[in-house]
Amino acid sequence: MRLRLRNIFLVYFVVSLVGLFCALRELGEDPFHPPDLFKAPPIPPMPPPDPFHPLYSPPDSFHPPRPPPDPFQPPQPHFSPPRPVQKAELVRLSQTLLHVPALHWVVVEDAAAPSALVGGVLAASGVSFTHLSAETPPDLRGRPGDPSWLFPRGAEQRNRALRWLRDTRGRDEPGVVYFADDDNTYSLRLFEEMRSTRGVSVWPVGLVGGLRLERPLVSQGRVVGFHTGWRPERPFPLDMAGFAVGLRLLLAHPRARFDPRAERGFLESSFLGGLVTPAQLEPRADNCTQVLVWHTRTEKPKLRQEEQLQRQGRGSDPNIEV
Amino acid sequence: MGAASRPRWTRRAARAVAIRSMGVSSAQHTQCSAAHRGGNREAGSVSGAAVPELSRGDSSRCVVSPGLLPRESLRFLLAAPAVLCRSALLLLGSAPRPLQTCFCNGWVVSTGNEELWAQSVLEMPKRRDILAIVLIVLPWTLLITVWHQSTIAPLLAVHKDDGGDSQRDLAAGLDSKEYCLSDRDIVEVVRTEYVYTRPPPWSDTLPTIHVVTPTYSRPVQKAELTRLANTLLHVPNLHWILVEDSQRRTPLITRLLRDTGLNYTHLNVETPRNYKLRGDMRDPRIPRGTMQRNLALRWLRETFNKNNSQPGIVYFADDDNTYSLELFEEMRSTRKVSVWPVAFVGGLRYESPKVNAAGKVYGWKTVFDPHRPFAIDMAGFAVNLRLILQRSQAYFKLRGVKGGYQESSLLRELVTLSDLEPKAANCTKILVWHTRTEKPVLVNEGKKGFTDPNVEI
Numbered sequence: 001m002r003l004r005l006r007n008i009f010l011v012y013f014v015v016s017l018v019g020l021f022c023a024l025r026e027l028g029e030d031p032f033h034p035p036d037l038f039k040a041p042p043i044p045p046m047p048p049p050d051p052f053h054p055l056y057s058p059p060d061s062f063h064p065p066r067p068p069p070d071p072f073q074p075p076q077p078h079f080s081p082p083r084p085v086q087k088a089e090l091v092r093l094s095q096t097l098l099h100v101p102a103l104h105w106v107v108v109e110d111a112a113a114p115s116a117l118v119g120g121v122l123a124a125s126g127v128s129f130t131h132l133s134a135e136t137p138p139d140l141r142g143r144p145g146d147p148s149w150l151f152p153r154g155a156e157q158r159n160r161a162l163r164w165l166r167d168t169r170g171r172d173e174p175g176v177v178y179f180a181d182d183d184n185t186y187s188l189r190l191f192e193e194m195r196s197t198r199g200v201s202v203w204p205v206g207l208v209g210g211l212r213l214e215r216p217l218v219s220q221g222r223v224v225g226f227h228t229g230w231r232p233e234r235p236f237p238l239d240m241a242g243f244a245v246g247l248r249l250l251l252a253h254p255r256a257r258f259d260p261r262a263e264r265g266f267l268e269s270s271f272l273g274g275l276v277t278p279a280q281l282e283p284r285a286d287n288c289t290q291v292l293v294w295h296t297r298t299e300k301p302k303l304r305q306e307e308q309l310q311r312q313g314r315g316s317d318p319n320i321e322v
Numbered sequence: 323m324g325a326a327s328r329p330r331w332t333r334r335a336a337r338a339v340a341i342r343s344m345g346v347s348s349a350q351h352t353q354c355s356a357a358h359r360g361g362n363r364e365a366g367s368v369s370g371a372a373v374p375e376l377s378r379g380d381s382s383r384c385v386v387s388p389g390l391l392p393r394e395s396l397r398f399l400l401a402a403p404a405v406l407c408r409s410a411l412l413l414l415g416s417a418p419r420p421l422q423t424c425f426c427n428g429w430v431v432s433t434g435n436e437e438l439w440a441q442s443v444l445e446m447p448k449r450r451d452i453l454a455i456v457l458i459v460l461p462w463t464l465l466i467t468v469w470h471q472s473t474i475a476p477l478l479a480v481h482k483d484d485g486g487d488s489q490r491d492l493a494a495g496l497d498s499k500e501y502c503l504s505d506r507d508i509v510e511v512v513r514t515e516y517v518y519t520r521p522p523p524w525s526d527t528l529p530t531i532h533v534v535t536p537t538y539s540r541p542v543q544k545a546e547l548t549r550l551a552n553t554l555l556h557v558p559n560l561h562w563i564l565v566e567d568s569q570r571r572t573p574l575i576t577r578l579l580r581d582t583g584l585n586y587t588h589l590n591v592e593t594p595r596n597y598k599l600r601g602d603m604r605d606p607r608i609p610r611g612t613m614q615r616n617l618a619l620r621w622l623r624e625t626f627n628k629n630n631s632q633p634g635i636v637y638f639a640d641d642d643n644t645y646s647l648e649l650f651e652e653m654r655s656t657r658k659v660s661v662w663p664v665a666f667v668g669g670l671r672y673e674s675p676k677v678n679a680a681g682k683v684y685g686w687k688t689v690f691d692p693h694r695p696f697a698i699d700m701a702g703f704a705v706n707l708r709l710i711l712q713r714s715q716a717y718f719k720l721r722g723v724k725g726g727y728q729e730s731s732l733l734r735e736l737v738t739l740s741d742l743e744p745k746a747a748n749c750t751k752i753l754v755w756h757t758r759t760e761k762p763v764l765v766n767e768g769k770k771g772f773t774d775p776n777v778e779i
């Protein structure tokens with residue numbers, strides 16, 4: 001196509017009409033997101049929090065205030081926090097966990113040392129907690145512009161919590177371990193469902209994997225497959241929030257850990273593969289037909305005016321914790 | 323063809339003919355056919371469109387069919403502006419010489435008298451120029467208008483909601499009240515249910531906090547309300563007024579409210595939808611949640627008597643924000659209207675009222691329009707119930723509200739700046755965060771839905 005004014009005109013008209021049609025089409029529908037499942041706002045490498053959760057559950061004895069979920073937190077705000085919603089997420093999660101009896105919250109920060117911000121939230125929450133920290137090595141940490149799914153998030157921190165459990169829990173101690181990210185939503189019924197876990201129990205997770213829900217398929221009380229839309233060839237196509245491990249089983253396998261170099265989506269499989277086979281999974285939530293946990297994600301807040309002001313030296317008071 | 327040196331007239335006429343051939347209207351059809359009678363062959367007609375054919379011995383036969391084949395539809399698109407221009411010129415009365423133009427392999431080709439072209443160029447350059455400019459600008463203005471308003475016809479009638487639905491579940495022991503209200507075009511049904519169950523604890527001395535939450539159906543709705551309920555369960559003497567943006571109360575919300583065990587009232591009112599648009603677009607001129615909050619205010623005024631009601635505080639809580647438990651205790655001591663900082667609003671870490679040494683609010687520490695009468699977010703203030711009952715005409719303004727002025731539309735009818743009570747340690751602590759939840763990417767559902775729609779999420 002030769003570069004003539006006529007051709008340019010034609011191209012222009014076509015483009016404008018196409019743009020008009022697109023605009024009209026978008027009026028009736030919500031915009032269709034690009035098909036990148038793990039596309040997240042460009043947050044600097046902050047692993048999501050991760051609960052780690054032994055529960056004590058003999059039917060007729062005293063319940064010590066024990067089992068911990070374990071969210072771990074990103075590094076500290078020096079000036080403005082790389083993840084500004086950290087405190088809000090922790091506050092919100094603590095309000096849910098405060099309802100659950102016999103729960104111990106193990107929080108592992110992705111930082112060199114436990115921070116005061118997180119420590120303050122945990123102390124004020126009223127939940128029984130343990131505050132740890134484990135820093136992701138620089139070669140496994142994405143650069144600030146990288147998409148969040150480039151490296152598996154939270155593997156090092158969850159391993160740190162596993163180590164804490166192995167160091168502090170006795171071999172025959174009853175309990176259940178659950179990994180809970182701080183931006184997910186948990187119903188109170190979920191914790192009661194997982195309390196009876198002996199091996200590894202599973203349930204559906206809502207709003208994950210590009211679907212309304214992902215769930216294991218159950219037939220006659222056993223898991224026979226998985227209903228998922230993304231990479232179903234994974235050995236355990238589950239989300240981190242979709243399973244819980246019995247403490248005894250975990251302590252019986254001292255080498256089970258999360259592989260930080262696992263491929264995207266295979267983090268859960270790298271851990272569960274060392275513990276059980278899919279056929280041994282215990283279904284919960286009414287034979288995996290009810291959604292009791294949702295993989296919600298929080299938007300990164302728009303802090304454009306804040307950044308402008310800070311460039312001018314008139315930023316908001318950093319002593320006021322947000 | 324010598325297209326490079328063709329005068330401007332040729333190109334525009336070519337476009338005119340091409341649009342004409344799309345079959346814009348039959349009137350123009352006959353007009354154009356008449357003009358093209360000078361052609362060697364009768365214009366072939368396909369689906370009502372007529373295109374003059376090239377008589378130059380070129381092997382291509384010009385055919386335009388309305389979008390039957392992709393290639394032809396591309397020619398259609400290319401031809402559209404040209405034909406429009408040409409027909410407009412005809413209407414203007416400028417009678418151009420019959421020009422034979424058509425497409426050959428996708429290119430606009432013109433033949434005709436060169437002398438006449440030269441004349442035409444000299445005679446009426448102005449009208450054509452103006453027309454060409456108008457036609458170039460037209461699609462862009464349409465595009466911008468459409469994008470800006472995201473509605474095609476702002477004058478469409480507001481949808482009338484009959485509201486007289488027959489869902490009456492009068493369970494034993496429930497006080498159910500139903501009546502239809504006429505409010506211009508909107509008819510809503512108000513039902514109330516009092517459910518007093520187990521904790522949160524209830525004391526006779528603490529003022530009740532009435533938390534008004536508008537909500538609408540979307541994939542994360544149940545999740546958001548679940549975690550908000552988990553928060554509210556910790557607050558004593560709390561009454562949750564949940565107002566749905568729907569035609570009738572949905573079973574999902576009904577069940578959720580019942581299962582939480584909270585003290586609640588379940589209302590609903592539908593924001594008028596713009597049904598002419600594809601999908602379910604609500605009227606964008608009414609800010610989201612306004613009608614629902616107004617309904618809650620009306621319910622409060624009708625339920626509580628301003629003379630001998632229990633002390634209460636009204637707080638507007640959206641379902642995606644994050645609230646600390648301390649916030650609810652701070653607002654309990656509100657006498658008129660109390661305010662505090664809110665995080666993650668206005669593009670800042672937090673927005674807050676400016677408080678002087680005497681403990682009075684004198685301004686607003688915001689970047690976005692700090693000269694609003696009340697430059698505060700919906701989650702940043704609470705009102706004493708008595709004030710709501712006294713000023714019984716104070717509502718959120720429905721229409722004609724600029725962005726960020728919604729809160730002011732209510733507060734200016736209730737209180738002045740000097741009456742505001744600063745909380746949260748003279749507005750130095752953040753107790754509420756304006757978090758927003760990402761819209762979940764449901765790409766793998768596809769068009770027909772991959773997961774079982776009966777499973778509630």
